[in-house]
Amino acid sequence: MPYYLLTYFFNSFSLYVKKDQRKFVEILGLMFLIFLSGTRYCLAGSDYYVYEGVFNRNASTVNILKYIFTGVNNGVNINYEPGFLLLNSVVKALGFNYHGFILIVAIIFYTFLYCGVKKITDQWGLVSCLFMYKLMFYNTFISIRQGLTIAIFIFGLRYIIEKKPIKYFLLCFICYYIHRASLFIFPLYFCRYIPVSKKILKTVAILFIPTWFIRGAVNLEGPIMSTISFIGFESKSEGWASSIEGISLIHTLECYIIVFLVIYFWDKLDMTDNTQKMMVQFLLVLIPIFTLLSNWILFTRLKDYLIIVYAILLTYIITRSRTGDLNRVKEMKFIKLVRPVFLMCCLVGMIRYVLVFDGGVLMKFDSILFHFLSIFN
Structure with missing residues (x-):
């Protein structure tokens, strides 16, 4: 729990520093998030071991590409999306083990998420605190395929705003080949109407x-x-x-x-x-x-x-x-309360999630760094 709290407070702190210092604090907060999601060790219940099995028994990059473009299956696991399997095989071919894969996925995830959010608002701290409550544990600890597609979708929001459907739908297809449930994001382009x-x-x-x-x-x-x-x-x-x-x-x-x-x-x-x-x-x-x-x-x-x-x-x-120009004193006081109350609610929500999820299995955070484990084969 202390590592979650430290990361939460550090990200929320970025809301209270001067504008010229904010990006530095945000990047440090981002590194804390990568530490949590990318170096976690045996956390996330059975999914951790399921994805480890997929990684270790994955087909070669050549065979997966052949399967994607020709449909010829030479040992490709058909229970998982070919895009996700391709990411596994590329990381494995680069000499990384499963720990390295989890770290690389976390880096990819937070890069897309941060760049996507910063295109929409400069208040990363508020978004990251909501993220830690609502999304972080499930979408970066457990369902990492869905997590990747969420981050790519948030990055792709710029293309809906800028009315660039080709670029947006291209990202949608990438998401679809990582996690089929992301089929949902295709029609979201038309929400602009x-x-x-x-x-x-x-x-x-x-x-x-x-x-x-x-x-x-x-x-x-x-x-x-x-x-x-x-x-x-x-x-x-x-x-x-x-x-x-x-x-x-x-x-x-x-x-x-x-x-x-x-x-x-x-x-x-x-x-x-x-x-x-x-x-x-x-x-x-x-x-x-x-x-x-x-x-x-x-x-x-x-x-x-x-x-x-x-x-x-x-x-x-x-x-x-x-x-x-706030003419009403009551409105001014109300608005001043919005941010601290929102941050407190997200903090309480995050703590509650950690306490109740799977009997409190997330309470004690463990990292590969604590065991001096390598990310390479």
Whole structure:
């Protein structure tokens, strides 16, 4: 736990340093994150050993490329995406062992994530704290394939903003060959056409509240199984059609708190700015995921691609409020509370996740550095 807390406080500290010192502190915070995700040792339950087995028994780079381009299978593991297997084989061919693979994946992940976030907001600290609560453990410790596609997607958001569909869809195909569940991000390009206004956001939020109570009556097994049949990997993905591990009420309430803050401080957002507008459009997509569709495992996965909009929207509100003219004293005090309360909530959420996940298995962080293990074969 101390290593998680140190990393959290260091990343949040970047919000309180001078602007000319901020990048240096952010990079150091990024190195702490790479340390956690990239040097972890025997953490993440059975997935750690599953991916180790995939790495150690992986086919050669030539055979995987042959499989991708010709369909000829010479020992390629068909239970995993060829893009992910290719990454394994390239890293292995460079002389790295499984520990080295985990470290390289972490470096790739955080490079894409940091560059993607910095293109959207300069408040990395706020986003990284939300990330440590909502995404870090599951998407860099456990489901590393999904994690990679999330980071690449966040990097690719610039292409939606800049209206460059070819570049965006190219990244989508790369994600698809790493993790088939990322098929979800293809249609997200068209979210930019969703109409946005304060009234629309308020109306959608209100209309979907009662749907949370009838979510058990929503049966998506047919459409989900059809999608699984289309993308393949039926044996590994059939759990997606299950409704036994839905999104908890706590996470739904979190979504609605952000919606409330966005509505309340709507005048602090600039809907003529494509980036800010797109974040609100993604928030509109999240509302049905956290209500009507919240009972389905598939959507508990898909929400992770969009969850960072919480922090990004708050950075716009806070930044605009500093430069704007606040006539109401109460509003000024409210805005000043937003950031510290948000950081505290993320901290509590992160600690709670560590305590309850798999009986507290993440409590004691262990690193290959503590055992003087090499990252090379």
